[in-house]
Structures are given as C-alpha cells and as structure tokens.
Amino acid sequence: MIKLADFQLQVVGKLIEGIEDDNREIIFKSPTGSGKTIVLTHFMDEYGKGHFGNVFVWLTPGKGDLEEQSKAKMDRYIHNSQTKLLSDVMLDGFNENDACFINWEKLTRTGNNALKESETTNFQEHIADAHNKGLNFIVIVDEAHQNDTVKADDIISLFQPKKIIRTSATPVNNVNATMVEVREEDVIAEGLIKKVLVINEDFDRNIEVENQVSYLLDNALAKQSELKAAFDDERSIVNPLIIIQLPNKSEVLQDEVERYLRSKNVTYENGLLAVWLSDKKQNLEEIEALDAKPSAIIMKQAVATGWDCPRAQILVKLRENTSETFDIQTIGRIRRMPEIKHYGNDLLDSCYLYTLDKKFTEGVKTHLGKGALDAMKLFLKKEHRDITLISEQKTDVSVTIDPVQSLKTMVSFYKSQYQTSTKTKENKTRLETKGYIFSDEIIKHTSTGSVRQLETDEFKKLDQVNVKEPLNTHIHGREYHNRIGTLGVKLGLPYEQMNTIIRRLFDKNVKYTHKILRLDTREVYAFVINNFEKLKEDFLAAMSSATVQQGVQNYKGVTEKEFHIPKEFLFTFDGKNRVQREYQSNVYSGYLSSAEIRSDSEKTFEEYCENSESIDWVYKNGDKGSEYFSIVYQDNFGKQKSFYPDYVLSCKGEIWIIETKGGFNRTGESEDIDSFSPKKFDVLKRYLNKHNLKGGFVRKDKNNNELFICTDEYTDDIRSDAWRLLDEILE
Structure with a gap:
C-alpha cells in the first residue's frame, strides 16, 4: 500500500469527520497534483472499515476512460478493494463497501447507447435493490465544476445519497456544505508540485514584438534547454516538456507554430514535436514517460481531463484577437513534480508561463494568488559568497513515529494538563471535571427549540439534547474502530499502534504501569466514542506541547x-x-x-x-x-x-x-x-x-x-x- 504524505493523512481524517456532520455535502478543494485520487481511495477504504452498509459511487467526467484510470489506481493503492465499473454494476448490482466508478457520459449523454431504455430501468432497479438491503450511497462527484447541470443533479438524486462529496480545484462555495481543503503550501512542502509559477521571466516592463510566436517560443526553447542541462547535472532522465496551447479555431496560427519550430529543428519527423488535436494526433506514444523524446507538444484549450504528464514544465499560451476563458486545469498540467520531490534548485522547482495574453495572466494570478508572481533571477553580491554556517538535515530514510515514546508523551501530557497520577479513581474525577464523559451508554447530541430566522446565531440559541442509546458491541464496535483509525490518521500512527496506546492508557485488561484509567472493554468503547473530539484535541496538543516531558531526543540520521x-x-x-x-x-x-x-x-x-x-x-x-x-x-x-x-x-x-x-x-x-x-x-x-x-x-x-x-x-x-x-x- 502506498504511503500517504502527512497532509493527505490529515485530509482523510477530515473527510471521515465530514461524513458524520449535519451538512448533506462536502466540498473537497484540492489543487491539481495533490494526489486527490490517492486521498479519496484511502478515505473510502478507511471509512468502510469503520461503518456498516455503505456503497461508494464515484462519478467521473469526460469522454475518455477516466473511470477506468481511477478504478485501476484504487486497485493498485488498496489491495482487495471491491471496485466496479458500470458494466459490473449492471451484472451484479450494488453490495456493501463497493467502490463503483461510473462515467457521467454513459448516464447523461443524449443518444448514448451505453444504457438503453431497458438498461436504464435496470440500473434504477439496482439502486432500489440496494436501498431495500439497507445500503446507503456516498456519491463522489469528480471535477464537480464540469458537471454542474440539471441532468447531473438528476443522476445524483437517483441514489438518494447519504452524503455527496464534490471535488474540484476551483469549487463553487456553498455555505451549507462542509469545506475540506488541501492547502497548496502543504502540497508544495511535500514536493508534489512546483514551488512557484513564473510568469514571463525577465520580460522588460515595456516590450514591443513583431511576432508573438517567435518571441514566446524563443523564450520557451531557451528555458527548455536550460532546464534539460540542469536535469542532466542532477543525473536525472527527465526531459522537460513545453506545452504550446493554441486558441480554438486557429489553423493559421497552428501552421505558423509548426513552421517556426521546423526552423529550430523541432519537427514531427525527428520526434521532437508532438500534437494532440481532435483532427491530428502524432508522437503521443508514452509521451508521459519522464525521458520521452518530444520536447514540445501542440494542444488546444480543451486538454483531455485526466491527462497527466509530470515532465511538462513550460506553458506557451498563444492568443488571437479574443482572449479565452482562463482554465486552472491548464496551469495544473505544468505544476506536478516529475519525480515527486523538489531538487533544491529554484530553476527545476519552478514552472514557467510565457504569454502576451493579459486576461489569461490576470486569471492565473487571481486563482493562484501568491503562487503566481512576477519573478527575476537575482545574484549574490561577491562580498557575501564566503559566508558559512552549519546546516542540519533530516535523515533521508522515512522515520516512523515511535509508539513507545508516543505513549510516554500522552502520560506526560495528561499529567501536565489534568494533574493525573497512578490513582485512576482520582484521575476519573479530574477528567470528568474538565469535560470528559463517562457512561456505559453512547451519547449523541441534537437540538430542540425554534428559530425566527435561518441564521447561525439563531441556531446557537437552541437547547442541546443528549440522546442516549445502549452500547451494542457489534454495532458500536465498528464505530470504535473507526474512531481509533481516525485518531491514528491524525497522528501518523497505524491503527494497531493507536489502539494499543488507547488500551494501555484506559483499559484495565491491558497491563501498563502508568495507566490513567481502569475501564472495562465496554466502557472503553463508550469512552472513545463519546469523547472522540476531546481525545483528538488532547492528542494533537500533546505532539507540540512545551510542558510535556520528552524522551531522549533521537537525532540519529541527522x-x-x-x-x-x-x-x-x-x-x-x-x-x-x-x-x-x-x-x-x-x-x-x-x-x-x-x-x-x-x-x-x-x-x-x-x-x-x-x-x-x-x-x-x-x-x-x-x-x-x-x-x-x-x-x-x-x-x-x-x-x-x-x-x-x-x-x-x-x-x-x-x-x-x-x-x-x-x-x-x-x-x-x-x-x-x-x-x-x-x-x-x-x-x-x-x-x-x-x-x-x-x-x-x-x-x-x-x-x-x-x-x-x-x-x-x-x-x-x-x-x-x-x-x-x-x-x-x-x-
């Protein structure tokens, strides 16, 4: 199973929490290149472990085979996952914990024969059968901004979903939805995408050009050569790619680009030029490979959804008399890091846009904010070149969290925060005083009262009602496991280690010298479920608390x-x-x-x-x-x-x-x-x-x-x- 980055683990936890809140929808905002598919497949796997009776339906856009790509990724990331395509659903229906990848086109497109009238009815019957079996649908709408239509809404309504997760790099804000956002700086920090997008590097403030094609392509080809030399210095096989984006209906401009590149010995015949247009495709075989031969590719605005070419690093956006609408996906094509790491070289860790289209650059800056800035190369003054410090660097080997030290940390934190000791009865009183709930029942919360206006402040005035239900180890056991898994995700600990820590701290049946509470198994289940938010808050605080007595600082590998x-x-x-x-x-x-x-x-x-x-x-x-x-x-x-x-x-x-x-x-x-x-x-x-x-x-x-x-x-x-x-x- 692939190892998730820290921010991806955090997002999986937030998605799991979002399923449990009152909002019907979750908006999952994730920059292109942040590993959205990896996150969502792990979310489905984790949530399925802790909850009964769910079916995941992943709706993908586009005329391509994105649903097959997404299914293949989940099969690769999550062993023994129950993945299906539409054809599998038509044969077998929906079963618990299925992850069904379905292309919108096959359900919404007029004249599409993928589902004939009888099959459409059959598809609806499969949904009805699932509901009759007590199954709930969680619908994931991939690239939601592309399918915000009445037809798409009708399809979603068929499932009567328990929750809808809409994913997009540019979502429409919805005040009634839970927002789960991947911060761009976190993706950059993990080395998944470029640090910065450089726009028109070293262009003078006032420039006059006779021909935009020659001016922009000269800059792009020079940058491509500079990047290739730097990759060679890194002993990397990466051959950086230039994407040349033409406006729609621009045959004359396309011909001019091809003629100019031919003058620079970049041609279809020698394999250095590729093209991906609706009426012309050439030199596309394995173009995504890091060392593929083409150094430039001609495309139009509508780049195929799901096309990933991590070696793409330069975008030349040509324009005619009219500027086209800015599309964040276009910039996303050049932001991925080819080898999923930064090189410690600003040249290689940046991507480059060359365009004279002012409307497009303004669109870029609006969407990327500080991620898209004016840039120029600066040089160190001679008198400062001998300044020397000693820098410390982490080991290259992935260092996993030490569960023994984690356990000691929690004991120390509770001692500092709640004045706990080895006297577990006194500890119970201290924790109860600070808001911890002790009960052999599961306590859920709801509200009662009336509101005059549908405003947040009005809802805050409602009275809170505690709803108690008897603990059922079969039903609530799964909820307990889910809570433990979510805590582990938050802290970067595997489920088994997280469960061991909880048991040693609170379960009387598990031996540990510094036990905080002595609860029986049923009480541990109720304690974790009822105090999940409190436990999460305390465990996260314990990681950074300055008052915690630390173990020996291990700088091995530094x-x-x-x-x-x-x-x-x-x-x-x-x-x-x-x-x-x-x-x-x-x-x-x-x-x-x-x-x-x-x-x-x-x-x-x-x-x-x-x-x-x-x-x-x-x-x-x-x-x-x-x-x-x-x-x-x-x-x-x-x-x-x-x-x-x-x-x-x-x-x-x-x-x-x-x-x-x-x-x-x-x-x-x-x-x-x-x-x-x-x-x-x-x-x-x-x-x-x-x-x-x-x-x-x-x-x-x-x-x-x-x-x-x-x-x-x-x-x-x-x-x-x-x-x-x-x-x-x-x-």
Missing part, C-alpha cells in the same frame, strides 16, 4: 553540512506594487521591498534592517529544500521535523539567526498560529549555543507598531520581560 548562501535564486515580487524600493542591506543585488510571499512581521523586519545602521547585511532564508539553512527538531512523538529560520544577518560583525512569528494584536493577544513555536525556539537556542552565535524570535506588537525580540526563554506574553525592544538589543 546530517550536518556546510551551508553557503545560494549564489543565485529566483526572486518573486508583486509587480503591481507602486513602491519598488531596492534594499541595499540585502545580500542579493536587486532585492525589492515588494518581495513576496512575506508576512506582515517579515515585511516590517526587512524594512527595519534596511533602515538600521547596525545591520551589515541580511539574508532571507527559504522555507523548504536542502539548498536552504535548516535545523532539525522533533515533536513529542519522536518524529523529525525541519525548521527553517527566516533570516540570517550580520549585526556589527556578529552573525544573528532570526525567526519572525505572528505578532500581538492591540489587546496583547498572540497571533502566532504555530503550535510548535516553543519547540522551535528551544532548538534554535540549542543551535546558537552549540555554534556560538546569537539570535532569537522577533514579533510585532501592533499596540505600538514596534518589533520585539525574545532571546532567552520563550513566552507567549508580550508583557513579559522576556520580550525586549529590538532596537535596544541590536542598536
């Missing part, structure tokens, strides 16, 4: 290597910002005040460094990748993590390492959302002491608009003496 500031890097900035001031204090020539992506604290800190006479130079560190400066730390469960401090600078000849965090609002409340801040502070302090350097955490106090620094002992209270004015320390 490597130290010399770090030098990269001699060049791809600088991204907001070209629309009216202020484009060059910061002389920065180690790179041409570094602008409009640098993006930057937090408010970072922007304020960079401006401070520029205006301070004490700062000799400043370097803005990257936030992911082996080419940047990092320090290794561990969460309380023993899992290694990389910490990339924001800045390295020289103050009066001394090296300082600075991490900026969310500030304090006008009432003194913290705006830092990073629960690992105390741990990162401790590991930074360890590093600074080890290497005889200076540094700390810097935060902005919005009450007075000043920057404060913490260097000795971390606290979240701005009124503490631990936070001192940055001016007083650095000036």
Whole structure:
C-alpha cells in the first residue's frame, strides 16, 4: 500500500469527520497534483472499515476512460478493494463497501447507447435493490465544476445519497456544505508540485514584438534547454516538456507554430514535436514517460481531463484577437513534480508561463494568488559568497513515529494538563471535571427549540439534547474502530499502534504501569466514542506541547553540512506594487521591498534592517529544500521535523539567526498560529549555543507598531520581560 504524505493523512481524517456532520455535502478543494485520487481511495477504504452498509459511487467526467484510470489506481493503492465499473454494476448490482466508478457520459449523454431504455430501468432497479438491503450511497462527484447541470443533479438524486462529496480545484462555495481543503503550501512542502509559477521571466516592463510566436517560443526553447542541462547535472532522465496551447479555431496560427519550430529543428519527423488535436494526433506514444523524446507538444484549450504528464514544465499560451476563458486545469498540467520531490534548485522547482495574453495572466494570478508572481533571477553580491554556517538535515530514510515514546508523551501530557497520577479513581474525577464523559451508554447530541430566522446565531440559541442509546458491541464496535483509525490518521500512527496506546492508557485488561484509567472493554468503547473530539484535541496538543516531558531526543540520521548562501535564486515580487524600493542591506543585488510571499512581521523586519545602521547585511532564508539553512527538531512523538529560520544577518560583525512569528494584536493577544513555536525556539537556542552565535524570535506588537525580540526563554506574553525592544538589543 502506498504511503500517504502527512497532509493527505490529515485530509482523510477530515473527510471521515465530514461524513458524520449535519451538512448533506462536502466540498473537497484540492489543487491539481495533490494526489486527490490517492486521498479519496484511502478515505473510502478507511471509512468502510469503520461503518456498516455503505456503497461508494464515484462519478467521473469526460469522454475518455477516466473511470477506468481511477478504478485501476484504487486497485493498485488498496489491495482487495471491491471496485466496479458500470458494466459490473449492471451484472451484479450494488453490495456493501463497493467502490463503483461510473462515467457521467454513459448516464447523461443524449443518444448514448451505453444504457438503453431497458438498461436504464435496470440500473434504477439496482439502486432500489440496494436501498431495500439497507445500503446507503456516498456519491463522489469528480471535477464537480464540469458537471454542474440539471441532468447531473438528476443522476445524483437517483441514489438518494447519504452524503455527496464534490471535488474540484476551483469549487463553487456553498455555505451549507462542509469545506475540506488541501492547502497548496502543504502540497508544495511535500514536493508534489512546483514551488512557484513564473510568469514571463525577465520580460522588460515595456516590450514591443513583431511576432508573438517567435518571441514566446524563443523564450520557451531557451528555458527548455536550460532546464534539460540542469536535469542532466542532477543525473536525472527527465526531459522537460513545453506545452504550446493554441486558441480554438486557429489553423493559421497552428501552421505558423509548426513552421517556426521546423526552423529550430523541432519537427514531427525527428520526434521532437508532438500534437494532440481532435483532427491530428502524432508522437503521443508514452509521451508521459519522464525521458520521452518530444520536447514540445501542440494542444488546444480543451486538454483531455485526466491527462497527466509530470515532465511538462513550460506553458506557451498563444492568443488571437479574443482572449479565452482562463482554465486552472491548464496551469495544473505544468505544476506536478516529475519525480515527486523538489531538487533544491529554484530553476527545476519552478514552472514557467510565457504569454502576451493579459486576461489569461490576470486569471492565473487571481486563482493562484501568491503562487503566481512576477519573478527575476537575482545574484549574490561577491562580498557575501564566503559566508558559512552549519546546516542540519533530516535523515533521508522515512522515520516512523515511535509508539513507545508516543505513549510516554500522552502520560506526560495528561499529567501536565489534568494533574493525573497512578490513582485512576482520582484521575476519573479530574477528567470528568474538565469535560470528559463517562457512561456505559453512547451519547449523541441534537437540538430542540425554534428559530425566527435561518441564521447561525439563531441556531446557537437552541437547547442541546443528549440522546442516549445502549452500547451494542457489534454495532458500536465498528464505530470504535473507526474512531481509533481516525485518531491514528491524525497522528501518523497505524491503527494497531493507536489502539494499543488507547488500551494501555484506559483499559484495565491491558497491563501498563502508568495507566490513567481502569475501564472495562465496554466502557472503553463508550469512552472513545463519546469523547472522540476531546481525545483528538488532547492528542494533537500533546505532539507540540512545551510542558510535556520528552524522551531522549533521537537525532540519529541527522546530517550536518556546510551551508553557503545560494549564489543565485529566483526572486518573486508583486509587480503591481507602486513602491519598488531596492534594499541595499540585502545580500542579493536587486532585492525589492515588494518581495513576496512575506508576512506582515517579515515585511516590517526587512524594512527595519534596511533602515538600521547596525545591520551589515541580511539574508532571507527559504522555507523548504536542502539548498536552504535548516535545523532539525522533533515533536513529542519522536518524529523529525525541519525548521527553517527566516533570516540570517550580520549585526556589527556578529552573525544573528532570526525567526519572525505572528505578532500581538492591540489587546496583547498572540497571533502566532504555530503550535510548535516553543519547540522551535528551544532548538534554535540549542543551535546558537552549540555554534556560538546569537539570535532569537522577533514579533510585532501592533499596540505600538514596534518589533520585539525574545532571546532567552520563550513566552507567549508580550508583557513579559522576556520580550525586549529590538532596537535596544541590536542598536
């Protein structure tokens, strides 16, 4: 079974939780390249283990064979899964835990003979039979934005689904739906998609071109050669691909592109040029292979849904007199990482768009936000090329969470949070006082009362009703297993290890010296089901809590290597910002005040460094990748993590390492959302002491608009003496 990335495990857990809430629909927003199919197939498998009587129906769009591709992926990812196509359903009907992959076209298209009238009736009978057997349908609508029609809605209605999951990279917001979103930065952090999309790299602010085809293709071919050389240096077989996208009805433009490429020796005959149009297809055999021969492919706007070619890295979007509607899927084609990893090289970790279509670039920026920025290459000033630090990097080997340390962590957390001890009767009283439920029955919650207006505040006023039902180990046993599995998914632990931890902490039949409660088996079932949200909250808090007594820090496999500031890097900035001031204090020539992506604290800190006479130079560190400066730390469960401090600078000849965090609002409340801040502070302090350097955490106090620094002992209270004015320390 394929190993899921941390963010994918989190999403599986959120989808499982979403099935249990009151909303009829779940909107699953997931960027192209984030492994949506992997996530959904694992969700179906996990949910099926913990709940009776469900059938999954996955509706795919397009005229291709996307349903067969999706079925094949689930067969590959999940061994012994019960997958079916429409033809299988017509023969065998629907059974519990089936995952049925069905193409919309075969159910909705007028004149389609896939389902004749008698078969349509038969299909509806299979649905009715499933309902008669007590089965519930969970319908997954893939690429939902493509099938938002009356016909599609009629098909969904046939199933009378218990829940509808609509997936899309660009969903329509629905206030009555549960939103489960994959954050783009998480996908980038795992190395699945490119770090940034570079638009018209190094184009002058004002350009005049005689011919858009030659101008744009020259840039694209030069970039393709540069990328190929860099892949060769990495000893990678990847042959980066240029996608040339033509407008619809553009035969004259297509002919011009082909003639121009022929002048550059990129032809159909020598295999370097491919084409995928409705009336012409050539050199497409295994074009998705990383080392396939074609270096460019001509396509039109309607790229086939489901077509994945991870080596595609450059998009040339040509236009005629009219601009066509922007399609996020088009950009998605060039965002995947070919070998599902970043290379630690901005050149290879970026994708490139060349176009003179202003409407299209505006569409890109609207959809991708900070993921699409103006960019230019900057070079390190000569006087800073000898700066050297020691960077720590995690082991390349995947380090699994240590279940023994996880168990000790939970004991320590409960002791710190609830003052528990080995006296289990007292522990029960302490937990009950803090909101834990103890009952041999299953308690569900509903509401009673009336509302005058259908508004959230009105619903909050309703009285809560506790509905109790006797515990049935057969029925609720499956719910217990589901809850344990979901907790494990949240923490990155397999079901078996998660179950062992729960049993050792709370089950009197399982021996453990530091037991918190002594419940019998039935009580453990009820305890986990009734307190699921509370347990989840506590287990997640335990991973990052600074008050937990940690086990021995295991830095086995951590490597130290010399770090030098990269001699060049791809600088991204907001070209629309009216202020484009060059910061002389920065180690790179041409570094602008409009640098993006930057937090408010970072922007304020960079401006401070520029205006301070004490700062000799400043370097803005990257936030992911082996080419940047990092320090290794561990969460309380023993899992290694990389910490990339924001800045390295020289103050009066001394090296300082600075991490900026969310500030304090006008009432003194913290705006830092990073629960690992105390741990990162401790590991930074360890590093600074080890290497005889200076540094700390810097935060902005919005009450007075000043920057404060913490260097000795971390606290979240701005009124503490631990936070001192940055001016007083650095000036």
